[in-house]
Amino acid sequence: MSASLPSHLEVPLFPLPGVVLFPGAVLPLRVFEPRYVQLLNDVLATDKLIGMPQIQPGRSHFSDSPELPAPPLTPIFGVGLVIAHQAMDDGTHHIALLGQSRCRLESEVPHQPYRIGRARTIKDRIPEDTQYLRELKDQHRKLEEMGEAVMAKTLQGETSQHLKKAMADRHEPGPMADLLASVYVPDAHLKQLLLETVDVRARVGLVCAVLEKLLCRLEPKEPAFEYRPEAVVLN
Numbered sequence: 001m002s003a004s005l006p007s008h009l010e011v012p013l014f015p016l017p018g019v020v021l022f023p024g025a026v027l028p029l030r031v032f033e034p035r036y037v038q039l040l041n042d043v044l045a046t047d048k049l050i051g052m053p054q055i056q057p058g059r060s061h062f063s064d065s066p067e068l069p070a071p072p073l074t075p076i077f078g079v080g081l082v083i084a085h086q087a088m089d090d091g092t093h094h095i096a097l098l099g100q101s102r103c104r105l106e107s108e109v110p111h112q113p114y115r116i117g118r119a120r121t122i123k124d125r126i127p128e129d130t131q132y133l134r135e136l137k138d139q140h141r142k143l144e145e146m147g148e149a150v151m152a153k154t155l156q157g158e159t160s161q162h163l164k165k166a167m168a169d170r171h172e173p174g175p176m177a178d179l180l181a182s183v184y185v186p187d188a189h190l191k192q193l194l195l196e197t198v199d200v201r202a203r204v205g206l207v208c209a210v211l212e213k214l215l216c217r218l219e220p221k222e223p224a225f226e227y228r229p230e231a232v233v234l235n
Contacts, residue, residue, distance in 0.1 A: 005101045005121050011051040011079055012039045013108075013115040015071065020191035021052040021078030023099045024175050025182035032092040035113035040093055043082060050097060051117055053077035053105060054192060070115060075105045076122070076196045099178075102195060124174040125198045132201060139204045140173035146211040147180050153215070154184075174200040177207040185210055 014029075014036055021027050031040050043050055053073040080097030087093050103119040126136070147167055151160055163183065170176040181194045181203075190210070197203040 005049075005079060005103075008118070008120050009049070009079075009103075010109060010116055010118055011049050011103070012043055013051045013053055013073070013117045014039060015053050015055045015073055015115070017055045017057070018188040019052060019054060020182075020188060020195055021080050021097060021099045022178040022182045022191075022195060023078065023101055024170065024178055025078075025099045026083075027052070027080060027097045027099070029095050029097065030092055031095060037091070037093060039114040040082075040085075040095065044085065048082040049079055049100070050082065051077055051079050051103065051105075051119065052097070053117070054188065057189070073105060073117075074192060076192075077103055077105065077119075078195065079103050079119070079121075099182075102198070122198055124200050126174075126200050136173060136201045136204065139201060139208065140176070143173060143176055143180070143204050143208055143211075146208055146215065147176070150180075150184060150211050150214050172200075173204045177204045180211065181207050184214065 019027070031037055039050070053075075054077065056072045056074060078099045079101050080099050082095055083098045084096040085093060086095075102122040104122055105117045105119050107118045109116040109118060126132075144167070148164070151163055155163060163179075166179055167176060170179055177194070177200070181191060185191050185194065185207070190206075194203055194206055197206065
């Protein structure tokens with residue numbers, strides 16, 4: 001599971017289009033660009049934290065030249081901890097990140113060859129309102145039921161057991177919604193929307209709607225990626 005971060009932090013940024021990291025989710029990555037190999041080496045020597053903002057849609061992410069402006073980033077992004085690392089013979093690196101928190105990018109620190117952001121962590125919003133809490137409890141129960149139903153149609157064997165255990169370890173609706181979104185939401189735009197939705201009841205409702213749409217399909221739908229934590233535990 002994810003750990004708490006300080007309320008404000010400076011974190012190296014690894015911008016990628018179409019990649020969203022949720023708190024508690026595992027993200028495998030292949031690192032090969034020299035600037036990001038340097039980033040990886042630097043974080044491995046310090047706190048092992050990497051920020052994963054998306055490059056805003058429609059903006060080029062090829063801007064190595066100092067004469068070109070850096071592409072704008074989505075202001076809300078996930079920060080991950082390097083939990084596995086393997087250096088390959090060809091100079092590339094395979095890593096796995098475990099999402100730690102949602103963060104808001106407040107500014108950037110001038111730095112080369114990679115970008116560093118000043119960020120503020122974002123907490124889930126759960127108002128202490130009786131009606132809100134009652135509805136959230138009902139939604140949490142529905143989310144569990146729909147998650148199990150979708151798994152029954154899409155997963156089997158050890159993969160299913162891994163995801164069931166991961167769900168059982170998440171006792172709050174927000175983290176459970178993040179887990180299921182990381183596995184079953186294929187669209188990066190919708191993932192980003194869910195990452196930015198700090199109202200837990202709204203986020204759970206959106207994930208329930210995605211799962212309900214999957215369940216309505218006649219043919220089983222494969223998840224966005226196979227959930228096998230041991231697959232990213234590298235030697």
